Amino acid sequence: xxxxxxxxxxxxxxxxxxxxxxxxxxxxxxxxxxxxxxxxxxxxxxxxxxxxxxxxxxxxxxxxxxxxxxxxxxxxxxxxxxxxxxxxxxxxxxxxxxxxxxxxxxxxxxxxxxxxxxxxxxxxxxxxxxxxxxxxxxxxxxxxxxxxxxxxxxxxxxxxxxxxxxxxxxxxxxxxxxxxxxxxxxxxxxxxxxxxxxxxxxxxxxxxxxxxxxxxxxxxxxxxxxxxxxxxxxxxxxxxxxxxxxxxxxxxxxxxxxxxxxxxxxxxxxxxxxxxxxxxxxxxxxxxxxxxxxxxxxxxxxxxxxxxxxxxxxxxxxxxxxxxxxxxxxxxx
Numbered sequence: 001x002x003x004x005x006x007x008x009x010x011x012x013x014x015x016x017x018x019x020x021x022x023x024x025x026x027x028x029x030x031x032x033x034x035x036x037x038x039x040x041x042x043x044x045x046x047x048x049x050x051x052x053x054x055x056x057x058x059x060x061x062x063x064x065x066x067x068x069x070x071x072x073x074x075x076x077x078x079x080x081x082x083x084x085x086x087x088x089x090x091x092x093x094x095x096x097x098x099x100x101x102x103x104x105x106x107x108x109x110x111x112x113x114x115x116x117x118x119x120x121x122x123x124x125x126x127x128x129x130x131x132x133x134x135x136x137x138x139x140x141x142x143x144x145x146x147x148x149x150x151x152x153x154x155x156x157x158x159x160x161x162x163x164x165x166x167x168x169x170x171x172x173x174x175x176x177x178x179x180x181x182x183x184x185x186x187x188x189x190x191x192x193x194x195x196x197x198x199x200x201x202x203x204x205x206x207x208x209x210x211x212x213x214x215x216x217x218x219x220x221x222x223x224x225x226x227x228x229x230x231x232x233x234x235x236x237x238x239x240x241x242x243x244x245x246x247x248x249x250x251x252x253x254x255x256x257x258x259x260x261x262x263x264x265x266x267x268x269x270x271x272x273x274x275x276x277x278x279x280x281x282x283x284x285x286x287x288x289x290x291x292x293x294x295x296x297x298x299x300x301x302x303x304x305x306x307x308x309x310x311x312x313x314x315x316x317x318x319x320x321x322x323x324x325x326x327x328x329x330x331x332x333x
Contacts, residue, residue, distance in 0.1 A: 012060045016098045020053075023099045024106075025191045041106055043072070051106055053098075063091035064098060066105050076108055083108075272332055279325035286318035
């Protein structure tokens with residue numbers, strides 16, 4: 001790998017990518033530099049997943065990475081979701097073909113060996129990953145990618161096997177178009193998007209899905225007709241609301257505004273700072289009256305007895321108001 005340049009990698013990369021896209025029609029690139037690809041895949045148990053191919057910058061000198069996007073128990077799938085099998089693990093930049101390895105991976109995932117797929121540890125045969133891969137390779141030679149009937153567990157009871165067989169027979173009767181096709185025709189059908197869509201459309205036209213669709217459409221139409229019948233009632237309610245707004249609402253709003261003004265005026269007089277200001281003013285007024293009595297007594301206008309009684313009374317009132325004002329200020333703080 002020493003002395004290998006990026007331009008040489010690009011020259012070897014292009015033919016590999018072109019071959020992959022031309023041979024596997026469902027393969028689509030996920031980014032502009034075509035280093036990430038994804039292929040939708042149906043598993044034998046009816047679930048759908050996707051095979052994701054990642055090409056490093058030095059591909060094809062560096063080995064590609066193949067993984068599944070959904071959790072899957074399989075002899076050739078690691079816990080991280082990445083695949084491991086000989087043709088991928090022993091990648092040869094000169095002789096390995098990306099399309100061949102991707103097809104082998106798809107066949108391996110969609111065609112379980114001898115019906116064992118999810119419960120690998122429960123198989124009666126060898127649990128060695130290499131032996132399981134050999135069985136996968138033999139199955140891949142017998143059937144094309146993505147075409148495989150749903151596996152039946154070895155440990156299933158006779159009653160369960162009979163139930164599964166009956167289900168498979170019923171499915172074959174329901175989908176007579178598929179039962180009449182060979183494996184090669186099914187594989188070709190999966191590669192032709194127009195034919196595939198036409199077949200699915202024909203099957204759905206005879207299935208209960210069409211009846212359900214018609215029932216939903218009828219329900220929507222009935223609901224729309226019911227809403228149209230209520231249009232007159234809705235118009236009457238709108239007119240009543242307009243009348244209320246133009247007559248009763250205006251009078252109620254005027255009364256509400258008047259009471260709100262009265263409330264605001266009352267609260268303005270009872271605010272703590274207003275009350276404290278009034279107490280301070282009253283205290284000053286009482287103190288001023290006491291000083292005026294003192295001036296009158298000095299001028300000889302009042303007797304000593306009258307001066308003492310009046311002066312003490314005014315000072316007591318001024319002192320009491322001053323104490324109340326100070327206490328109110330401390331409370332607010």
